[in-house]
Amino acid sequence: MAYLTGYQYYENSGNTPENANWGSYQYVSLADIVNNFLLMYQGNHEIINNVNRYKILFHAKRAIQELNYDAFKEIKALELNVCDNLRFVLPPDYVNWVRISVYKNGVLFPLSENIQINGAEAYLQDNDCRILFDADGNILKPDSSTIDMQRITGAKKSIYLNQNSIYNNSEGYNVDGQWYFDFQIGARFGLNTETANANPTFRIDKKGGVINFSSGVAGELVILEYVSDGMEGGDDSLVTVNKLFEEYVYASIAHDILNSRFGIQEYIVNRYRKRRSALLKNAKIRISNINPSRLLMNLRGRDKLIK
Amino acid sequence: MVSINDVRETVLAICNKNNYGYISPDDFNLYAKQAQLDIFNEYMNQYNYYINLENQHTSGSDLADLAEGVREEIEMFISGATLTYSSLAGIYSVFTAPSNWYHINTITYEVQPDVFVEVAKGSRLDITRLVNSNLTAPTETYPMYVMGETNSIAIVPNSIDATANVECIYMRYPVDPYWGYQNLLNGEPIFDPSSPDTQDFEISEEEESRLVDKILEKAGLSIREPEVYKAAQMNDNQQQ
Numbered sequence: 367m368a369y370l371t372g373y374q375y376y377e378n379s380g381n382t383p384e385n386a387n388w389g390s391y392q393y394v395s396l397a398d399i400v401n402n403f404l405l406m407y408q409g410n411h412e413i414i415n416n417v418n419r420y421k422i423l424f425h426a427k428r429a430i431q432e433l434n435y436d437a438f439k440e441i442k443a444l445e446l447n448v449c450d451n452l453r454f455v456l457p458p459d460y461v462n463w464v465r466i467s468v469y470k471n472g473v474l475f476p477l478s479e480n481i482q483i484n485g486a487e488a489y490l491q492d493n494d495c496r497i498l499f500d501a502d503g504n505i506l507k508p509d510s511s512t513i514d515m516q517r518i519t520g521a522k523k524s525i526y527l528n529q530n531s532i533y534n535n536s537e538g539y540n541v542d543g544q545w546y547f548d549f550q551i552g553a554r555f556g557l558n559t560e561t562a563n564a565n566p567t568f569r570i571d572k573k574g575g576v577i578n579f580s581s582g583v584a585g586e587l588v589i590l591e592y593v594s595d596g597m598e599g600g601d602d603s604l605v606t607v608n609k610l611f612e613e614y615v616y617a618s619i620a621h622d623i624l625n626s627r628f629g630i631q632e633y634i635v636n637r638y639r640k641r642r643s644a645l646l647k648n649a650k651i652r653i654s655n656i657n658p659s660r661l662l663m664n665l666r667g668r669d670k671l672i673k
Numbered sequence: 674m675v676s677i678n679d680v681r682e683t684v685l686a687i688c689n690k691n692n693y694g695y696i697s698p699d700d701f702n703l704y705a706k707q708a709q710l711d712i713f714n715e716y717m718n719q720y721n722y723y724i725n726l727e728n729q730h731t732s733g734s735d736l737a738d739l740a741e742g743v744r745e746e747i748e749m750f751i752s753g754a755t756l757t758y759s760s761l762a763g764i765y766s767v768f769t770a771p772s773n774w775y776h777i778n779t780i781t782y783e784v785q786p787d788v789f790v791e792v793a794k795g796s797r798l799d800i801t802r803l804v805n806s807n808l809t810a811p812t813e814t815y816p817m818y819v820m821g822e823t824n825s826i827a828i829v830p831n832s833i834d835a836t837a838n839v840e841c842i843y844m845r846y847p848v849d850p851y852w853g854y855q856n857l858l859n860g861e862p863i864f865d866p867s868s869p870d871t872q873d874f875e876i877s878e879e880e881e882s883r884l885v886d887k888i889l890e891k892a893g894l895s896i897r898e899p900e901v902y903k904a905a906q907m908n909d910n911q912q913q
Binding site for chain 2: 396397400410411418419420423424427428597600601602603
């Protein structure tokens with residue numbers, strides 16, 4: 367890909383969108399990766415020879431996917447309003463979540479993932495608890511299970527210390543500043559820090575493709591931070607790699623091809639494996655942006671007195 | 674280029690002792706075509722052999738770069754053509770391949786003015802799996818082609834059609850040599866260099882002696898003259 371002039375970079379040569387090229391110099395395109403690999407790492411005088419372009423493309427994309435899962439640190443964020451069904455449908459390029467927050471009063475409140483399930487599928491049953499079927503032998507199912515319905519209506523209690531806590535609105539006895547409740551069986555010793563959070567909770571139904579929230583999220587703005595696989599919805603022309611990882615991608619393609627080929631000596635495969643691993647470590651360090659001034663900022667707080 | 678008249682005169686001088694081994698122009702043209710094709714086909718094997726020598730570090734550089742020499746011979750036959758759109762067939766856009774191709778090197782299409790995207794070669798045996806794979810399915814950024822029947826080239830995706838300016842860089846077969854002649858004069862055909870049918874050999878001049886030997890091999894078989902055949906074959910083998 368040719369270098370851009372200033373006019374092309376800042377104003378996209380007068381075309382829309384104007385910002386199409388902003389920041390593009392950080393990245394190298396998949397097309398360049400594949401083309402450069404074919405030119406430089408594959409040929410009559412190279413270890414890799416007679417390899418089809420689609421194989422290089424496959425391994426390049428796989429390397430980029432793996433990088434997107436963690437090393438790139440390219441976190442996408444999506445803001446959606448959660449309605450009364452307490453459901454946030456996962457975005458089409460979602461692979462894994464990083465953080466989910468409620469945006470309220472100008473402040474982000476990070477939510478905790480509920481350690482208990484908050485939804486379930488249900489089957490219809492008769493009075494003898496026998497499962498009901500339709501004429502075709504398929505199991506009959508209700509629209510919502512009891513646990514789902516109660517979560518949506520706000521009737522479901524929570525082990526978290528939020529508005530649905532089992533202690534909220536319950537009658538108890540205050541003895542010497544400590545609350546005691548009738549329904550608690552057994553003694554409680556201290557606080558369960560895992561569930562000591564006043565914010566609503568969520569749980570991700572991966573197969574269902576939704577995030578189910580507890581009832582406190584209804585009507586709130588939720589921001590999902592997540593990672594994708596960098597495949598840009600199948601548009602190969604948009605797939606890019608940060609230049610800090612360019613050499614790693616070449617090494618990864620070379621290793622993956624050699625590793626799956628018949629007759630390649632083990633020492634060659636190992637050499638490429640080590641090269642790939644070393645380049646990944648280098649790139650991760652580089653992209654972490656660890657620099658002295660930032661460390662200094664952190665270390666300035668080390669002697670601060672905690673009152 | 675090797676002059677076809679020089680080769681014919683040499684062949685006749687060796688073969689036509691006492692008017693015993695005369696070769697008619699038509700026979701000569703047949704042998705000449707086959708001899709040129711034999712040498713042309715050997716180029717690829719030679720190139721492969723020399724590349725292997727280079728990879729074993731038993732071949733030199735500059736004047737000793739044997740592979741480069743053969744590559745130059747081969748590159749004389751590299752040609753280019755714009756492919757003609759033929760039809761739409763399912764997921765394929767079908768184009769007509771050049772009639773004289775020996776090996777398709779590169780196919781490209783113009784994605785925007787002066788920007789070309791390479792269309793990679795695929796196998797008809799694999800194309801269904803490739804199309805069904807998320808990561809390898811041919812796209813306008815990474816299109817593929819397969820060779821079809823009846824000299825056709827089928828490109829996936831089919832959005833690359835007649836408007837796409839599809840071009841092909843390919844290695845062609847050499848043009849058939851032809852010793853054009855005028856009507857017999859005193860029993861001898863006379864070479865006619867101005868005849869539109871006259872065509873010299875396209876392979877390089879350093880191959881002239883091998884051309885002569887190969888034609889003599891075939892002529893020796895034709896006139897049932899084992900000495901001519903054996904001598905020519907021995908010379909040919911020594912030169913390889």
